[in-house]
Amino acid sequence: MAPPATQNESGGGDLARYEVIVGVSGGIAAYKVCAVVSSLVQRGAGVTVAMTEAATRFVGPLTFQALTGRQVFTSLWTAQAYFDPQHIRLTESADLFLVAPATANILGKVAAGLADDLVSTLVMSAACPVVFAPTMNTRMWENPIVQANVTRLREAGYSFIEPGSGWLACRTVGTGRMAEPETILATVCEHLRGRGAKAEGRTRKAEGRTRKAEGRRQKAEAEGGGL
Ligand SMILES: Cc1cc2nc3c(=O)[nH]c(=O)nc-3n(C[C@H](O)[C@H](O)[C@H](O)COP(=O)(O)O)c2cc1C
Secondary structure (H helix, E strand, O other): OOOOOOOOOOOOOOOOOOEEEEEEOOOOOHHHHHHHHHHHHHOOOEEEEEEOOOHHHOOOHHHHHHHHOOOOEOOOOOOOOOOOOHHHHHHHOOOEEEEEEEOHHHHHHHHOOOOOOHHHHHHHOOOOOEEEEEOOOHHHHHOHHHHHHHHHHHHOOOEEOOOEEEEOOOOOEEEEEOOOHHHHHHHHHHHHHHHOHHHHHHHHHHHHHHHHHHHHHHHHHHOOOOO
16 A cells, blocks of 8 residues: 655645755754744645654654655665665755754764765755754854854855754753744745755756657557557
């Protein structure tokens, strides 16, 4: 029996035709990213989640699999029945890559040009805009090295959804709290609507394929062929 169509596959929602990759790294705010992913899916976006090993300690891949209706990627080294360079393919079809929560570690790795796991490799090979939603303890966020990494990433064209101030998992109040899911969702929508090119391009390609198939069908009919 075929699996039931996801909302995206059925074509509904104002974000239908958009593809978003969500890279989840290892911060407690990973649980809030479930809400972001769920909202994107409910609005019709196709969402693929990639997680760092640390992220899987906070939220199980199964949660994201259930929310997206798609396979969740956690390793560069997952055996495939066929050769599939996921780290290239996944970002090629995406309109946006959201990294949330973005740890000090993932920011540091990307700023240093390191790609030693699936999420950092996906970011390094991204063929779409990348938006980081950092979250960390206030002292980590204010660490000059982290701030220098953020500056370097901004200069390289990466976007940020600024962390806010509030209650932190380390039981203190300060800067470093990940932006709220509604803010992240609004920013993602803004980015998607500001671009739209890939989604529209995909639609045009699909329409082109449909026209070609229709042309072939009509030709076969005219020639008396068919199934
Ligand atoms: C309970 C707990 C909460 C954590 N929260 C954060 C966080 O919000 N931000 C952060 O940068 N690191 C946080 N860390 C540390 C990261 O998990 C750690 O640096 C890890 O190596 C990050 O790996 P990743 O970037 O590959 O996911 C936390 C660790 C623990 C145990």
